[in-house]
Every structure is written in structure tokens, then in C-alpha cells.
Amino acid sequence: MAHALIKSIAITAALASSTSALANPETQQLDKQxxxxxxxxxxxxxxxxxxxxxxxxxxxxxSFCNTKAPEIAADLSKSSGWHVNRVSMKPRGATATPDKWEIKALKHFEAEKMSGIPVKQMAYSEIVDMNGKKTYRFIKPIPTGGVCLACHGTHIAPAVQQKLHELYPRDKAVGYHIGDIRGAFSFSKTL
Ligand code: HEC
Known part of the structure; x- marks a missing residue:
């Protein structure tokens, strides 16, 4: 428990000083990838x-997003050897629930957005211990655009709402406005 707390403080400190820039020379190559x-x-x-x-x-x-988005993530995971995923504070997809590290980063991105940093410039990476394995992790927020609102906005058409409810009975991924952070790409690679 104490150990976990120290680690989470360390992550916060690293995030606080990052201003989202990927400036760590140790991870430069991985950041590029x-x-x-x-x-x-x-x-x-x-x-x-x-x-x-x-x-x-x-x-x-x-229906396309429902089948195709997870397929693309799986294909990319296979071809790259990385774990490729998308997460959100208000998840829709089956694998979109963030873990502690991702939650911390997403909250930090929200704070950065409040301070005026453009979402498109944000990204964060770190080498962490994941289940005893040295792991590189990367997270990059995804902004909400106009086209996203039909399925993630504040006014969802009844037919869309019905289909959403069918496919995702526990859906939380609505109520967004243009410019909001909808979620993030989250990748990891065991080193
Ligand atoms: C036609 C409806 C539709 C539109 C338009 C749409 N999405 Fe989604 N979005 C979905 C569905 C469905 C999922 C869940 C996919 C799955 O099951 O993995 C999803 C999942 C996501 C996720 C993964 C996190 C989560 O909550 O599951 C992100 C991030 C995301 N969408 C961002 C966007 C952005 C940004 C746009 C605009 C460029 C957008 N979406 C437009 C339907 C849509």
C-alpha cells in the first residue's frame, strides 16, 4: 500500500512537470513509434x-464503430507487438475503462486544457513497473470534433440512442462538446 502510494506520487510529480511534452531522451525512440x-x-x-x-x-x-474500432486496435496490436487501446473517463467500449495510471494522465490532461494548452499537443509517456515487468506506456488525448457529436454529444437522435443502448447498455460516452477530451490513445510495450 505504502509502496503504491509512493509510486502514484512519483507519477503525479512526473506528470506535473511534463507539460505534456515528450522530453525524456530515454523514451524518445519509443515516443516516436x-x-x-x-x-x-x-x-x-x-x-x-x-x-x-x-x-x-x-x-x-x-455498428461500424462497434465492430471496426476493436478490430483495428487488435490488428495494430498484432502488427506492432504493442498493446494498443483507447480509454476514456466516460467509457463506451469494452476495453475503454482506464486503469490508475491512465486516470491520472487523463486528469492531468484536463488540468492542462484548463490552463490553455491545446489538446493536440498533449501526450505523456513513462517507463513503469507493470506486473513486475518494465513497461513503456504512452497516452495521448483525443479531442472531440463536430462529427463526433452525433454519437458522443449532448443531443443524440432517438434512433442513435436506441442503438447505443442496445450495443452498450452501460454507455457513459455522451454529453461531450466540441474541443472536450473524448478519451485517449493508450499504448504499452513490455521492454
Ligand atoms: C457513429 C457513431 C460514432 C461517431 C460519429 C464517433 N464515435 Fe467514438 N465511438 C463510437 C462507438 C460505438 C465506440 C465504441 C467502440 C467499441 O466498442 O470499442 C466509440 C468509442 C470511442 C472512443 C474509445 C473510448 C470509449 O469510450 O470507448 C473514443 C476515444 C472515441 N470514440 C472518440 C471519437 C471521436 C474523437 C469521434 C469524432 C472524430 C468519434 N468518436 C465519433 C461511436 C462513434
């Missing part, structure tokens, strides 16, 4: 999501 992975994830998901929205509307696109 993480940024590339985040880009890849977005590049695979966003154009297809836009396409699905345009051609079938949000209810159709919901």
Missing part, C-alpha cells in the same frame, strides 16, 4: 467512420 501508431490508428478509423456516416448515417456508422 507511439506517435506513428496513434496516427496509424486514426488513419484507419477516421476516413472509414466519415464514409460510414456519409453513406449510411449515424446508426449505420455506430
Amino acid at each position: 507511439s506517435m506513428a501508431l496513434a496516427k496509424q490508428f486514426l488513419g484507419k478509423l477516421k476516413p472509414q467512420l466519415m464514409h460510414a456516416m456519409k453513406n449510411g448515417g449515424p446508426v449505420h456508422a455506430l
Whole structure:
């Protein structure tokens, strides 16, 4: 318990001094790979999501996100050898519930946003002990855009709401506004 507390203070201190810049020379190479992975994830998901929205509307696109987003994460995990995931303080997906490290980082990003730092510039990485294994962890917040509001906003159409309820009875991922931090990419790699 005492040990866990010391560790969590250490993480907070590291986060507090980071201003989200990835400035640790020890993790520079891994940071670069993480940024590339985040880009890849977005590049695979966003154009297809836009396409699905345009051609079938949000209810159709919901089914797409439901099956395709976890598939993309699994494919990327396989091809990279990393653990590739997305998390949120208000999770929807089955693997989106953040752990302690992720919660700390997400809260820190919220504080940074309040102080005027652009969400797009934020990212944080650290080498931590995970189940006795030296592990590199990376987290980068994802901002809410206009197109996201159909499924994550404050006014969800009844048909979308119904489908959401069907697919995610415990869904928390609504009520967002443009510019809010919707969640984050969270990657890890055992060293
Ligand atoms: C058509 C509906 C729809 C739209 C539009 C949409 N999402 Fe989602 N989003 C979903 C669904 C469904 C999931 C859950 C996927 C799963 O089961 O893993 C999800 C999950 C997420 C997650 C993972 C965390 C969580 O809570 O599961 C993030 C982050 C996210 N969306 C961000 C965005 C952003 C940013 C946009 C706009 C660019 C967006 N979404 C647009 C439906 C949508």
C-alpha cells in the first residue's frame, strides 16, 4: 500500500512537470513509434467512420464503430507487438475503462486544457513497473470534433440512442462538446 502510494506520487510529480511534452531522451525512440501508431490508428478509423456516416448515417456508422474500432486496435496490436487501446473517463467500449495510471494522465490532461494548452499537443509517456515487468506506456488525448457529436454529444437522435443502448447498455460516452477530451490513445510495450 505504502509502496503504491509512493509510486502514484512519483507519477503525479512526473506528470506535473511534463507539460505534456515528450522530453525524456530515454523514451524518445519509443515516443516516436507511439506517435506513428496513434496516427496509424486514426488513419484507419477516421476516413472509414466519415464514409460510414456519409453513406449510411449515424446508426449505420455506430455498428461500424462497434465492430471496426476493436478490430483495428487488435490488428495494430498484432502488427506492432504493442498493446494498443483507447480509454476514456466516460467509457463506451469494452476495453475503454482506464486503469490508475491512465486516470491520472487523463486528469492531468484536463488540468492542462484548463490552463490553455491545446489538446493536440498533449501526450505523456513513462517507463513503469507493470506486473513486475518494465513497461513503456504512452497516452495521448483525443479531442472531440463536430462529427463526433452525433454519437458522443449532448443531443443524440432517438434512433442513435436506441442503438447505443442496445450495443452498450452501460454507455457513459455522451454529453461531450466540441474541443472536450473524448478519451485517449493508450499504448504499452513490455521492454
Ligand atoms: C457513429 C457513431 C460514432 C461517431 C460519429 C464517433 N464515435 Fe467514438 N465511438 C463510437 C462507438 C460505438 C465506440 C465504441 C467502440 C467499441 O466498442 O470499442 C466509440 C468509442 C470511442 C472512443 C474509445 C473510448 C470509449 O469510450 O470507448 C473514443 C476515444 C472515441 N470514440 C472518440 C471519437 C471521436 C474523437 C469521434 C469524432 C472524430 C468519434 N468518436 C465519433 C461511436 C462513434
